[in-house]
Structure formats: C-alpha cells, structure tokens
Amino acid sequence: MSKIYKNVAVWDARRSKAEFCDVEVEGTEFRTVAPAGSLNGENCFDGKRRTAMLPGFVNAHGHASMTLLRGLGEDLPLMEWLQNRIWPVEDRLNKVFVKAGAKQAMLEMLSTGTTCFADMYFFMDGVAEAVLETGMRCGLSRGMIDDKDGEKLRDNIKLAENFNGAGGGLVSVQLGPHAPYTMTFYMLRNVAEVAISKRLGVQLHWLETKDEWKNTSMSGTMTPEQCLENSGLTRVKQLVLSHCVWLDESRLGFYKKDNITLVNNPKSNLKLGSGVAPVAKYLKAGIKIALGTDGASSNNSLDMWEEMRFAALAQKGYFMDPVQLKAEEALKMATYAGAQALGFDKCGLIKEGWKADFMLVDLDSPQYMGWNEDNLAGYLVYSGSSKDVKTTVVNGKTLYECGEFTTLDKEKVIAEALSARSEMTK
Ligand code: NI
Numbered sequence: 001m002s003k004i005y006k007n008v009a010v011w012d013a014r015r016s017k018a019e020f021c022d023v024e025v026e027g028t029e030f031r032t033v034a035p036a037g038s039l040n041g042e043n044c045f046d047g048k049r050r051t052a053m054l055p056g057f058v059n060a061h062g063h064a065s066m067t068l069l070r071g072l073g074e075d076l077p078l079m080e081w082l083q084n085r086i087w088p089v090e091d092r093l094n095k096v097f098v099k100a101g102a103k104q105a106m107l108e109m110l111s112t113g114t115t116c117f118a119d120m121y122f123f124m125d126g127v128a129e130a131v132l133e134t135g136m137r138c139g140l141s142r143g144m145i146d147d148k149d150g151e152k153l154r155d156n157i158k159l160a161e162n163f164n165g166a167g168g169g170l171v172s173v174q175l176g177p178h179a180p181y182t183m184t185f186y187m188l189r190n191v192a193e194v195a196i197s198k199r200l201g202v203q204l205h206w207l208e209t210k211d212e213w214k215n216t217s218m219s220g221t222m223t224p225e226q227c228l229e230n231s232g233l234t235r236v237k238q239l240v241l242s243h244c245v246w247l248d249e250s251r252l253g254f255y256k257k258d259n260i261t262l263v264n265n266p267k268s269n270l271k272l273g274s275g276v277a278p279v280a281k282y283l284k285a286g287i288k289i290a291l292g293t294d295g296a297s298s299n300n301s302l303d304m305w306e307e308m309r310f311a312a313l314a315q316k317g318y319f320m321d322p323v324q325l326k327a328e329e330a331l332k333m334a335t336y337a338g339a340q341a342l343g344f345d346k347c348g349l350i351k352e353g354w355k356a357d358f359m360l361v362d363l364d365s366p367q368y369m370g371w372n373e374d375n376l377a378g379y380l381v382y383s384g385s386s387k388d389v390k391t392t393v394v395n396g397k398t399l400y401e402c403g404e405f406t407t408l409d410k411e412k413v414i415a416e417a418l419s420a421r422s423e424m425t426k
Pocket of ligand 1: 061062063242295
C-alpha cells in the first residue's frame with residue numbers, strides 16, 4: 001500500500017526554494033510529487049504546512065564502528081593519539097565488535113536524519129550484516145593499509161562479491177586504499193586495475209594534513225595528481241577523495257571530473273588541527289563536493305546537521321566573506337552529492353521514480369519562527385538541529401520515528417556496543 005505525505009515543504013538540491021507538496025511513496029520509491037492539496041488516500045500523514053521533507057543525509061566519509069573508540073584520548077597530537085590511544089585498541093577488533101559498533105553508529109545516524117553512509121574499516125562483513133539487518137543504505141570499503149601481499153585487496157574483492165548490490169541495492173561496495181602515506185604507488189595501481197575491471201568505486205583519504213605528501217613513497221617523483229592519473233585511479237567508476245584540505249590550488253582543474261567527488265570533513269579537520277579545506281573555491285572550480293563526519297573518535301559526533309553548519313561557517317570565516325558556501329550548497333553537499341559519489345542511481349532527490357530516502361523535520365518549534373518557502377534552507381542550516389528530525393525513511397521504509405527505531409533494539413544495541421568497548425579497552 002502506498003503512503004501519502006500531505007502538506008510538506010519539500011526541498012532538494014535541484015530547487016532554488018522549498019515548495020509545499022503532497023508526496024506519495026509506494027514500495028521503495030517516490031511515486032508522485034504534486035502540489036499540496038492534490039493527493040488523498042487512506043494511509044496519510046498530514047504535515048500541516050509545518051513539516052519539511054528533505055532527502056536523507058548521506059554521510060560520505062566515515063568509519064562507523066569507531067563509535068566504540070569515541071573519547072579515547074582527546075586533545076592530543078595526531079600521531080600520539082593514533083599510535084598510543086587508537087591503534088592499540090583497534091588491534092583487538094573482531095567482526096562481532098565491528099558489527100556492534102556499526103549498529104551503535106546507525107542509532108545516531110538514523111535519529112539525526114542520515115539515510116546513507118560511506119564506511120571504510122575492517123571486518124566489513126560485520127558492517128554489511130548490520131546494515132542489512134537495519135535497512136540503511138551504505139557504501140562499504142575495506143580499509144587497506146600496507147597491503148604488500150595483496151591479502152587485504154583480496155578481502156575487499158570478496159566483500160564486493162558477497163555484498164555489492166545486496167539488500168535490493170541498499171549496499172554498494174568500493175575498494176578502500178587507506179591513504180597515499182599508508183600505501184605504495186604499486187599498491188594503488190593494483191587497486192585501480194581491480195576497480196576498473198570490476199566496475200567498483202574507490203574511497204581514499206587524500207591530502208588531509210599539510211605534510212602528508214612528503215611522507216609518501218611517491219614524494220619527489222610525482223605530484224599527488226600524477227599519482228592519481230598514473231595509477232589509474234582517475235579512471236575508476238567513482239573516486240571518492242576525503243578531507244582534501246591541502247590540494248595545490250593551481251591544480252584544482254584536475255579534480256573537475258564526472259567520476260571524482262571530494263568529501264569535506266570540516267569538524268574532523270578542525271578537531272585534529274589539520275586545517276580548513278577551501279571548498280568554496282573547489283566548488284567555484286566546478287568540482288563535486290560531498291560532506292562527511294569522519295569517525296566518531298575524531299569529530300566526535302555523526303550528526304550531519306552540525307557538519308553542514310560547520311562547513312558553511314568555516315568557509316565564511318576562512319575567506320572572511322559571508323557569501324561563501326551558501327546554505328543551499330551545504331544542503332546539496334549533505335544530500336545529493338554524497339548519493340552520487342557512492343554510485344547510487346536515482347537517489348538524493350525528492351523526485352518521482354527516485355528512491356524514497358528522506359527525513360521529516362518538525363518546523364513547529366521556536367527557532368523556525370519566520371520561515372517560509374524562500375528562506376527554509378537558511379533556517380535549516382543555521383538554526384536547525386538534529387532534534388527537529390521526527391522521521392527517517394530509507395528505501396520507502398520508516399526506520400526511525402519520534403524517538404523509536406523500527407529495526408534496531410536501542411537498549412540491546414547500546415549494551416552490546418558497551419560490552420565491546422569494555423573488552424577492547426580493558
Ligand atoms: Ni577517515
């Protein structure tokens with residue numbers, strides 16, 4: 001049976017302003033998007049012109065199971081934090097723990113309006129199982145570090161064979177070479193070859209810190225862009241480059257390609273002292289930009305509302321110019337751009353025939369006083385917050401509504417994650 005959402009203010013990335021609509025969802029898709037007042041039916045939600053319907057957020061870069069490591073060692077230098085606080089604990093990870101951490105992350109993501117997330121980590125079949133049990137959409141990759149014998153690449157290929165397209169298309173699998181400073185050129189070339197032959201996307205950390213390139217085995221022999229070109233990574237189906245704080249601004253034109261998306265991670269970059277990626281300039285160069293939180297231990301939240309606001313405010317401050325990165329652009333980065341980056345077709349807009357991934361936002365609270373169809377995007381980005389999210393729907397299925405999860409047992413998920421964390425940190 002279809003469901004009708006009446007009198008909702010619809011905003012998505014192709015609209016210059018919101019519009020009051022009636023929206024019919026049937027199965028996994030939006031069946032009809034029509035002006036308010038035109039649809040009726042038995043199974044009906046009335047938004048009463050004080051509810052917004054937005055495409056679900058797509059968290060385009062993260063490590064979901066790092067919810068287990070949140071708060072371990074704060075305010076430390078990056079390498080000290082990684083070497084002394086994070087890596088020793090990660091050594092004790094197993095599939096059960098990773099699955100528990102991913103479910104914990106999904107509680108947070110669903111309750112804040114995220115419908116889809118990118119993930120790069122270990123024991124990824126645990127994340128795939130968690131996602132299929134929950135019903136979220138995701139792009140999964142196996143994080144590969146120092147893969148001399150190709151074992152990790154084989155593991156990532158197996159993940160793709162087992163889960164790419166699983167759950168009726170909810171899961172996509174990418175290859176996940178960690179970063180240019182943890183992989184050699186030859187390893188990256190192998191990854192690109194496999195990605196091209198198997199038509200897979202690639203997720204990669206890219207130029208996150210100022211001196212990163214100097215610490216790669218390629219430094220001195222090629223530029224970062226030559227590495228991407230010569231390895232073949234520019235020819236993979238989708239190349240998702242996260243962070244990108246320290247791109248050479250004279251080479252921005254290189255990144256303007258249909259199959260390349262850069263992911264902005266403003267909070268993680270600020271918290272780890274990596275800097276501010278000048279993404280307003282990247283957007284002007286015609287580069288595709290999505291938005292992601294990174295892992296919960298370097299953010300420390302998985303809340304895309306905060307990420308949008310930080311993204312917009314950081315650009316205005318960095319360029320000392322309030323017109324940089326407008327609210328509509330931040331919303332587009334948080335929704336449509338991420339869905340495209342992870343290879344999801346017909347996903348990220350509220351449009352007939354597209355996937356019904358959306359959230360309903362309650363506009364009937366004090367901070368929205370004065371909103372209208374023209375200014376809604378600004379209200380959402382600068383005054384809104386995740387506590388306004390009432391409902392989160394993925395692939396036509398309600399997964400979160402008014403504090404309740406339909407496919408996750410919140411108490412059980414938290415208890416299992418806590419037990420995993422205790423085991424790992426004792
Ligand atoms: Ni990351």
